[in-house]
Amino acid sequence: MSLNAEIICVGTELLLGDVVDTNSVTISRGLTQLGINLFHRETVGDNHDRLVRVLKSAIERCDIVITSGGLGATCDDITKEAVAEVMGVELELHEESLERIKDFFSRRNITMTDNNVKQAFLPKGAVVFPNDYGTAPVTALTKGGKTVIMLPGPPRELCPMFEEKIMPYLKENFSSSTIISDSLMLYGIGESAVEEKLCDLMRDYTNPTLAPYAKIGEVQLRITASGKDEEECRRLIKPLKEKVFERVGEYIYGVNVDSLERALNLDLREKGLTVSFAESCTGGLCAKRVIDIPGASKVIGTSVVTYSRESKMKLLQIDKNIIDTYGVISKECAFHMAKGLMALSGADISVSVTGVAGPDTDEGKDVGTVFVGVASKNGVRVKEFNFARGRREREYIRALAANAAINEARLEAKDF
Amino acid sequence: MSLNAEIICVGTELLLGDVVDTNSVTISRGLTQLGINLFHRETVGDNHDRLVRVLKSAIERCDIVITSGGLGATCDDITKEAVAEVMGVELELHEESLERIKDFFSRRNITMTDNNVKQAFLPKGAVVFPNDYGTAPVTALTKGGKTVIMLPGPPRELCPMFEEKIMPYLKENFSSSTIISDSLMLYGIGESAVEEKLCDLMRDYTNPTLAPYAKIGEVQLRITASGKDEEECRRLIKPLKEKVFERVGEYIYGVNVDSLERALNLDLREKGLTVSFAESCTGGLCAKRVIDIPGASKVIGTSVVTYSRESKMKLLQIDKNIIDTYGVISKECAFHMAKGLMALSGADISVSVTGVAGPDTDEGKDVGTVFVGVASKNGVRVKEFNFARGRREREYIRALAANAAINEARLEAKDF
Numbered sequence: 001m002s003l004n005a006e007i008i009c010v011g012t013e014l015l016l017g018d019v020v021d022t023n024s025v026t027i028s029r030g031l032t033q034l035g036i037n038l039f040h041r042e043t044v045g046d047n048h049d050r051l052v053r054v055l056k057s058a059i060e061r062c063d064i065v066i067t068s069g070g071l072g073a074t075c076d077d078i079t080k081e082a083v084a085e086v087m088g089v090e091l092e093l094h095e096e097s098l099e100r101i102k103d104f105f106s107r108r109n110i111t112m113t114d115n116n117v118k119q120a121f122l123p124k125g126a127v128v129f130p131n132d133y134g135t136a137p138v139t140a141l142t143k144g145g146k147t148v149i150m151l152p153g154p155p156r157e158l159c160p161m162f163e164e165k166i167m168p169y170l171k172e173n174f175s176s177s178t179i180i181s182d183s184l185m186l187y188g189i190g191e192s193a194v195e196e197k198l199c200d201l202m203r204d205y206t207n208p209t210l211a212p213y214a215k216i217g218e219v220q221l222r223i224t225a226s227g228k229d230e231e232e233c234r235r236l237i238k239p240l241k242e243k244v245f246e247r248v249g250e251y252i253y254g255v256n257v258d259s260l261e262r263a264l265n266l267d268l269r270e271k272g273l274t275v276s277f278a279e280s281c282t283g284g285l286c287a288k289r290v291i292d293i294p295g296a297s298k299v300i301g302t303s304v305v306t307y308s309r310e311s312k313m314k315l316l317q318i319d320k321n322i323i324d325t326y327g328v329i330s331k332e333c334a335f336h337m338a339k340g341l342m343a344l345s346g347a348d349i350s351v352s353v354t355g356v357a358g359p360d361t362d363e364g365k366d367v368g369t370v371f372v373g374v375a376s377k378n379g380v381r382v383k384e385f386n387f388a389r390g391r392r393e394r395e396y397i398r399a400l401a402a403n404a405a406i407n408e409a410r411l412e413a414k415d416f
Numbered sequence: 417m418s419l420n421a422e423i424i425c426v427g428t429e430l431l432l433g434d435v436v437d438t439n440s441v442t443i444s445r446g447l448t449q450l451g452i453n454l455f456h457r458e459t460v461g462d463n464h465d466r467l468v469r470v471l472k473s474a475i476e477r478c479d480i481v482i483t484s485g486g487l488g489a490t491c492d493d494i495t496k497e498a499v500a501e502v503m504g505v506e507l508e509l510h511e512e513s514l515e516r517i518k519d520f521f522s523r524r525n526i527t528m529t530d531n532n533v534k535q536a537f538l539p540k541g542a543v544v545f546p547n548d549y550g551t552a553p554v555t556a557l558t559k560g561g562k563t564v565i566m567l568p569g570p571p572r573e574l575c576p577m578f579e580e581k582i583m584p585y586l587k588e589n590f591s592s593s594t595i596i597s598d599s600l601m602l603y604g605i606g607e608s609a610v611e612e613k614l615c616d617l618m619r620d621y622t623n624p625t626l627a628p629y630a631k632i633g634e635v636q637l638r639i640t641a642s643g644k645d646e647e648e649c650r651r652l653i654k655p656l657k658e659k660v661f662e663r664v665g666e667y668i669y670g671v672n673v674d675s676l677e678r679a680l681n682l683d684l685r686e687k688g689l690t691v692s693f694a695e696s697c698t699g700g701l702c703a704k705r706v707i708d709i710p711g712a713s714k715v716i717g718t719s720v721v722t723y724s725r726e727s728k729m730k731l732l733q734i735d736k737n738i739i740d741t742y743g744v745i746s747k748e749c750a751f752h753m754a755k756g757l758m759a760l761s762g763a764d765i766s767v768s769v770t771g772v773a774g775p776d777t778d779e780g781k782d783v784g785t786v787f788v789g790v791a792s793k794n795g796v797r798v799k800e801f802n803f804a805r806g807r808r809e810r811e812y813i814r815a816l817a818a819n820a821a822i823n824e825a826r827l828e829a830k831d832f
C-alpha cells in the first residue's frame with residue numbers, strides 16, 4: 001500500500017510573490033522517486049491560526065506532512081509551535097542542537113543572538129537531523145500513525161538536507177516499492193508534436209507510465225516503473241523505451257542527461273575535444289552554461305562576448321566590409337565570427353551566435369532571428385533560426401539561441 | 417474593505433517536481449500591489465474529484481479564485497470543466513476564440529488538431545480575454561458574488577496575460593485602495609544583520625509596513641503603504657524610508673531597481689561609460705547578466721571567458737611567470753587579467769574574476785575563494801572574497817562572485 005504525503009510551505013513572502021518556491025520541486029521529485037503519493041501542496045503565510053488549520057486538515061488526510069520554512073530565529077517563525085500544538089507534544093531544549101548552533105556562529109566569527117536559542121527548542125520525541133547547512137535542526141515527529149517532518153525554508157539548507165537526510169529516512173521507514181525513472185531528452189520537436197506521436201503509449205501504459213514535460217525549447221519524456229526491485233523496474237521500462245525510440249529517436253539527444261550542455265560535455269570529453277564560443281545576442285550565456293558543468297576546464301576554450309560591431313572586428317578580425325555589406329545580424333557575420341574565433345581560440349570546435357534578442361528589431365531583422373556558425377577542421381557552416389514568439393521575450397529568445405548553439409556544437413562533436 | 421483571493425495551481429507535473437511554479441510569483445505580486453489579500457495557495461494534480469473539492473472550499477472561503485493550468489487541448493486538461501461544474505454554468509463554443517485559435521495555427525504553419533477546438537469552449541457568461549501568447553483564452557466568471565479567473569499554465573502565456581489583461585480587470589473591479597511599494601536593494605549585508613538593525617521599525621509600523629527579503633547575496637527591503645491615492649501612499653512612505661536610510665543607507669545600492677546589473681547599467685549610461693569582463697570561474701555569467709538588461713549594447717565592451725591558463729596568457733597577455741609563481745587563483749592573476757583586458761577591450765572599466773567555484777579545491781585554495789580585479793583610468797585594484805558555504809555550492813558561489821564583480825564595476829563607475 002502506498003502512502004500519501006502533503007507539503008505545506010510556510011511563509012508570507014511566498015504569498016507576496018517575492019520568492020519562487022523551488023523547495024517544493026525538490027521535495028516533490030523525491031517523493032515521486034520513493035513512490036509516495038503527493039496529491040496536494042499548500043502555501044500559507046506566517047499566521048498561527050491559518051497554519052494550524054492547514055496542518056490539522058493535512059494531518060487528517062494523509063500519512064506524512066512535510067513543512068518547509070518558519071524555523072528561523074525571529075518571532076515570525078511559528079512552524080514548530082504550530083506543529084507541536086496540533087500534534088499535542090511539547091517543545092524542549094535540545095542540548096546537542098544548541099551546541100551545534102553555537103559552533104555554527106563561532107566558526108563564522110558571527111555573534112550569536114539570544115533569539116537563535118529558540119532554534120534549539122524541538123518537539124519532544126522527534127527524530128533530530130543536525131543541519132549541516134544552517135542553524136535550524138530538521139526534525140521528524142511521529143505520533144498516532146502520522147509523521148510531520150519540518151525543514152528550514154532556505155533552499156540552500158532544505159535541498160541538501162532533504163536529499164541527504166530525509167530521503168534515506170523516508171526510504172527506510174515509508175517506501176515499500178522501488179520506483180525507477182528513465183528520462184529521455186528531446187531537442188528540435190515541440191511538446192504537442194511529441195504528444196501526437198506518442199499519445200496512445202501515454203494513454204495505454206500504466207506501469208511503466210510515459211509522461212512528457214516541456215522545458216525551454218526542449219521536451220523531456222519520463223518513463224517511470226514501479227516494482228519490487230530495480231531489476232523488475234528496468235525490465236518493465238525496456239520495451240516502452242524501445243517503442244519511444246522507434247517513433248521519436250531522431251530527436252533524443254540523451255537518456256538521463258539533464259541538459260544539452262551536459263550532453264555536449266560528455267561528447268567532448270569522450271573525444272578529448274574543446275569548444276569555444278563567440279557570443280553576441282546570447283552575451284555569455286553559452287559559455288556560462290557549458291561552464292555550469294563541473295570539470296568544464298577540460299572542454300572549454302577561450303570564449304568571447306563580442307556584443308558590439310567594434311569588438312567583432314577587433315577580436316574576431318572580421319572585415320569591416322563584411323559588416324557594412326551584410327550587417328552583424330547575418331549569415332556572413334556568423335560565418336566570419338566562427339572562423340575568426342577558430343583562429344583566436346585554437347579550440348577544436350568554434351561556435352558563433354549573432355541575432356536579435358529584442359525587445360527591438362535590429363538592422364531590419366525581426367526579433368528572434370538568430371544565426372549560429374560552427375567552425376572546425378570540417379569547415380565553417382551557418383544555420384539560421386527564428387525564435388520569435390510575440391513580445392517581452394528577450395530572455396526566452398536568448399535561452400533558445402543558446403540551446404541552438406550548444407546543440408550545433410554537440411552535433412559537430414558527434415561528427416568529429 | 418479589502419477582498420480575499422486564493423490561487424489554485426492545477427497540474428500533476430507541479431506535484432511530481434518537474435516544474436518550478438513561477439506563475440504563483442507573478443500572480444501573488446500582482447495581488448499584493450492591488451491590495452487584495454492572499455492567504456492561501458494550493459496545488460492539485462489533474463484529478464477531477466480533488467480539483468472540484470479544492471475549488472469548492474476556495475470559492476466558499478474567498479472572493480476571487482485564480483486558477484493556473486489545465487486549459488490545454490488534451491483530455492488531462494480539466495480546469496474549465498471543473499470550474500463550470502462547481503459554479504453551476506455550462507461551457508459553450510465561443511466563436512471568436514475558435515477563429516483566433518485557427519488563426520494562431522495558420523500563422524505558424526502548424527496543422528490544427530481537432531482537440532484544439534476544445535479550447536474554444538468557455539463558461540457561459542464569462543468575460544473573455546483573448547490570449548495573445550497562446551491558444552487558450554483567459555476567462556473571468558462571476559456568479560453569486562464570487563469570481564473565478566482561469567489562466568493557462570505556461571508562464572510565457574500566463575505572465576503577460578495576467579499583467580496586461582487581468583491586472584487592469586482586477587484593479588477596475590476589485591481594488592478599492594491604492595497600494596504603493598518602494599523596494600530598497602542592499603548589498604554587502606546579511607538578512608539577519610538587517611533585521612537586527614531594523615527590527616523595531618519592522619515590528620512597530622503597520623502602514624506603511626517594512627519587510628525584508630533575502631535574495632542571493634542581497635537583501636531587499638520593501639516599504640508598502642496603503643492609501644486613498646498615490647500621493648497619500650508616498651507621504652506615508654517618506655518618513656519610514658528616511659529612517660531606513662539613516663540606519664542602513666551605506667548598503668543601499670538602489671531604490672526600485674531590481675538588480676545590481678540594472679543599477680550598473682543606469683550608472684554607466686548616465687556617465688556614458690562602458691564595462692568589460694574577463695571571467696574565469698563565473699564563465700560568462702557577469703557579461704550575461706549585464707546583457708540581460710535591454711540596451712546593453714551602449715554599456716558592454718568586448719568581454720572574454722578565459723577559463724584555462726592558456727587563454728589567460730594568450731588573450732590577456734599575462735606573463736607565464738606570474739601564473740607559475742602565484743597561480744591563477746591569486747590577487748596577482750586578477751590584477752593582470754584586469755590590466756590585460758583593459759588593453760584588449762578599450763572599455764572604460766575592465767573587471768576580472770578568478771576563483772574556485774568548486775566542487776573541488778584548486779591550487780590549494782578553498783572553494784569559494786574569489787578575486788575581483790578592476791582596471792580603469794584610476795589604476796588597477798583587486799579585492800579578495802570568500803564565499804564558501806559548505807558543499808554543492810558551485811552555482812551559488814558563481815552567482816555571488818558575479819554579484820561582487822558587478823558591484824565593483826558599479827562602485828568604479830560611481831567614482832569615475
